[in-house]
Amino acid sequence: MGSVVELNLARVEGHGSVKVYRQGSRVERVELCLADSPRLFEALLVGKSYLEVPEIICRICSLCSTVHKVTALLAVENAFGVEVSWATALTRELIMQGGMIQDHALHLYCLLLPDLLGVPGVTGLAQKAPELLKTGLGIKRVGNMIQETVGGRLIHPVNIRLGGLGQRVSKKELLRLRHELESVLPACRDAYRLFRTPFPFPELPSPNALAVDPGGDGRSAAIRCRMGGGESFAVSGYREAIKESVLPHSNAKYSKVMEKEATVGALARLSLGVRLSAQAQGVFDEVKHEILGRDIRGNTLAQAIELCDAAERAIELIDRLLEKGQGSPDDVGPVLRAGRGSAACEAPRGLLIHSYDFDSDGICTEADVVTPTALNQGAMARDLLALARGMEGEETKKMTTALERLIRCYDPCISCAVHVLKL
Amino acid sequence: MNRPRLAIAGLTACSGCQLTLLNCEEELAEVAARFDLVSFPMAESVEGGAPFDAAIVEGAVSTPGDLANLFRLRNSSRLLVALGTCAIFGGVAAMNNGVSTREELVAAVYGDGEKTVESFAPAPLTNFVSVDFSITGCPPEKQEVMALLCALLNGTLPPLATYPVCTECRSRENLCLLLERKELCLGPIIQGGCNARCPATGIVCEGCRGPVREANVAQELELLLERGFGRKEIERRMSRFKPEWDYGQRR
Numbered sequence: 001m002g003s004v005v006e007l008n009l010a011r012v013e014g015h016g017s018v019k020v021y022r023q024g025s026r027v028e029r030v031e032l033c034l035a036d037s038p039r040l041f042e043a044l045l046v047g048k049s050y051l052e053v054p055e056i057i058c059r060i061c062s063l064c065s066t067v068h069k070v071t072a073l074l075a076v077e078n079a080f081g082v083e084v085s086w087a088t089a090l091t092r093e094l095i096m097q098g099g100m101i102q103d104h105a106l107h108l109y110c111l112l113l114p115d116l117l118g119v120p121g122v123t124g125l126a127q128k129a130p131e132l133l134k135t136g137l138g139i140k141r142v143g144n145m146i147q148e149t150v151g152g153r154l155i156h157p158v159n160i161r162l163g164g165l166g167q168r169v170s171k172k173e174l175l176r177l178r179h180e181l182e183s184v185l186p187a188c189r190d191a192y193r194l195f196r197t198p199f200p201f202p203e204l205p206s207p208n209a210l211a212v213d214p215g216g217d218g219r220s221a222a223i224r225c226r227m228g229g230g231e232s233f234a235v236s237g238y239r240e241a242i243k244e245s246v247l248p249h250s251n252a253k254y255s256k257v258m259e260k261e262a263t264v265g266a267l268a269r270l271s272l273g274v275r276l277s278a279q280a281q282g283v284f285d286e287v288k289h290e291i292l293g294r295d296i297r298g299n300t301l302a303q304a305i306e307l308c309d310a311a312e313r314a315i316e317l318i319d320r321l322l323e324k325g326q327g328s329p330d331d332v333g334p335v336l337r338a339g340r341g342s343a344a345c346e347a348p349r350g351l352l353i354h355s356y357d358f359d360s361d362g363i364c365t366e367a368d369v370v371t372p373t374a375l376n377q378g379a380m381a382r383d384l385l386a387l388a389r390g391m392e393g394e395e396t397k398k399m400t401t402a403l404e405r406l407i408r409c410y411d412p413c414i415s416c417a418v419h420v421l422k423l
Numbered sequence: 424m425n426r427p428r429l430a431i432a433g434l435t436a437c438s439g440c441q442l443t444l445l446n447c448e449e450e451l452a453e454v455a456a457r458f459d460l461v462s463f464p465m466a467e468s469v470e471g472g473a474p475f476d477a478a479i480v481e482g483a484v485s486t487p488g489d490l491a492n493l494f495r496l497r498n499s500s501r502l503l504v505a506l507g508t509c510a511i512f513g514g515v516a517a518m519n520n521g522v523s524t525r526e527e528l529v530a531a532v533y534g535d536g537e538k539t540v541e542s543f544a545p546a547p548l549t550n551f552v553s554v555d556f557s558i559t560g561c562p563p564e565k566q567e568v569m570a571l572l573c574a575l576l577n578g579t580l581p582p583l584a585t586y587p588v589c590t591e592c593r594s595r596e597n598l599c600l601l602l603e604r605k606e607l608c609l610g611p612i613i614q615g616g617c618n619a620r621c622p623a624t625g626i627v628c629e630g631c632r633g634p635v636r637e638a639n640v641a642q643e644l645e646l647l648l649e650r651g652f653g654r655k656e657i658e659r660r661m662s663r664f665k666p667e668w669d670y671g672q673r674r
Binding site for chain 2: 008010011012013014015035036037038039040042043044046047048049052055056059060061062063065106110111114120121122123126130133134137138140141144152153154155156158159161166167246251253404415
């Protein structure tokens, strides 16, 4: 007789569930439902001015608001041919590293660590492992301090804006951030030890990594994206490379990239050989056999390495800003023209693309946002089915626990995913 | 000690208000010790169930599921707190409520007839249930969330701020973006309490905290029209976080 097991996801950003359809003990299919109430951002942006677009779209998600804001700014600047100063570019890079630190620390220490220690959540951590929780929150705090100092506000930052910054970050503040970063760097470096043991699942399909191509002048605006098999495509041509379809059971769209189910995020970045800072590279060299060629469970370890990388990079960026001085604030007003602008960035959870069309008055006529979680949705569904099948015959509770943990390895951000575009 | 039982939930929103609580890194362990976080799906995977001493709710109501969740929380909690601008005014998801229908927006995002999404125009919690206290902001300020939790521990609620953004902005001696730079700043009509974050970095107040009590909306409108902004642009900016305003209000 057929049965359906439904599992509501907790300790992830947003609302989602997984349904497993079974005949006896045999798993027929698995549905992943990303169920956040749709907020329909792409439609809301139409009719708004180019200045409003980045301020509105960052509200798509709180965890990733910084990278959404930066990506939107880059896309608008791309549409109007605006070039920002190197100090602005470095400052944006710095706030994005802050976002990376906060986001990875939150996911690893607050959302995922309970699985490793067998407690239900933050309260259990506070009782069972107060020191670990304190370490994690200490790292997270520094990430947030960067975002708040540079962005003027912690969530939905305001100080980074079109063509420049509201205010330069003062030398005193940069030195304070540097000091705080130094204080958590050892903990960031050692984080990998805690997140090294993968969940004991049956082997899962190997991922098709997708990330922005790190080539170029080191600015955050990427030109191309590339995949593990050697394929690549231009950011401006992403609509041809990424095909999306609507699913009846999910409010996020299902994407295939160059005909494949892509995996984006920390594992994909490290698999594609992104350049790491010195200490992070040292850790990576030690554990790379646990990451390269591994399934999505390697993502957790990869995030821990990126935590170290982000802290080191933030320090380097601060040093560069201190060393060269920042010059006077640039305030580049765009020359409005009709056209399209697109930009891709690496968000903590992976590749993020924004694209906007404007008319000659700078009013948005079409908006399109491709989020990491929407890109990962196909691979997540594929892995859920593989895991459920691999665990046929096991107790239901054991299987649902494993499925929930698998989802957490992907670190999904469901508010982001549920507003995907019209193609 | 008797730990107050809390439910913390999100409806149609970005999770930023709940994240604001998780961003109180230095206080979080103490919050977990002093409160029983009975239901907090974003941070706890076990649901403790009703009753609650307080339910803290983020987000607007835009689906039958949101509504069912809201009624459940209201029915099982002594106090219900609206957390953040979406819960109080509808927020960004509601900005087009006055200009386009839900069906049009759904079709624009998912394609015509591609998908039936059970969704209606995002609305504030007070359209459906009584709300005992509100914390505004997109996102809310950490100290306001902490002030609420401290008050709850003492069996009370925090005082309400009733002054506009300009009050704190002037006391910080920021350059007035509205009068001196002639920018479209909404400070005079927006609820303070954020310590004028945005104007302090040279960015106009975008109105994320919603109207201050007794806002002189008509005067702000006249001032902006005099500065040469178009009525359409002004209304678009004002409706970013709250879709409906009484543009004639002069209280």
